[in-house]
Amino acid sequence: MRKVAIDEVDIELSPLGVHSVRRPVSDALGTEHFAMNYFELEPGESFSGGLHTHHDQEEVFYVxxxxxxxxxxxxxxxxxxxxxxxxAGEVIRFPPGQYQEGSNDADNDEPIVGFAFGAPASKHDWEEIESVLHCSECGEETGHGLSLTDDNSFEFDCNECGNVLSF
Structure with missing residues (x-):
């Protein structure tokens, strides 16, 4: 058994800089088959930073x-x-393969407090995530594979032409 207070879990931010508070609760609890992240999103911030899917994981968000x-x-x-x-008090589920992006609209007056849950694993398989981005090489919006580099930044590979974008 492990018990943890949410505000004692260290904040870990996305390399994309799209939110100011993300606490990986599943890391603090040592889960293996279930991901849980706590978020506080100010107006204009997002959970992930772009339209994407997890081909190997379903996600549930609780606001x-x-x-x-x-x-x-x-x-x-x-x-x-x-x-x-x-x-507030509602949940939404995304099956593997469905594209989604969640955010707090810039014109909202209040922050969002919520949780993101994922299964069947506690960590992303980066090769199973596909993000939707504009490709400068193709000249259009395409699916991009995602990888996390050794320096903790993101690399996106266009599925159509192989062009690489780094953030």
Missing amino acids: QSGEATFEVADEPDSGATETVSVG
Whole structure:
């Protein structure tokens, strides 16, 4: 058994700089088959930083307070998204392969406090994540594979032409 207070879990931020508070609770608890991250999102911040999917993991988001906006798509195309609002006390689930991006709209007056849960593993398999980005080489929006570099930054590889973007 392990017990931890959320505010005692160290903050770990995305290399993309898209949120100011992310606490990897599953790391602090030592889980192996379940991911749990606590978030506080100020207006204009997001959970992930872009439309993406996990081909090997389902995700559930619980909004404790505030209202999150999710863009959802069944294909790697931000022009084909549906917008879904998730308010305090509500949850939303994304199956493996469904594209999503959750954020706190810039014009909201209050922060979002919530949790992201993932299974069946406590850590991402970076090779199973696909992000939707504009490719300067292809000249259009395409799916990109994602990898985490040794210096803790992200590298995105265009699935169409192989062009590499680093953040």
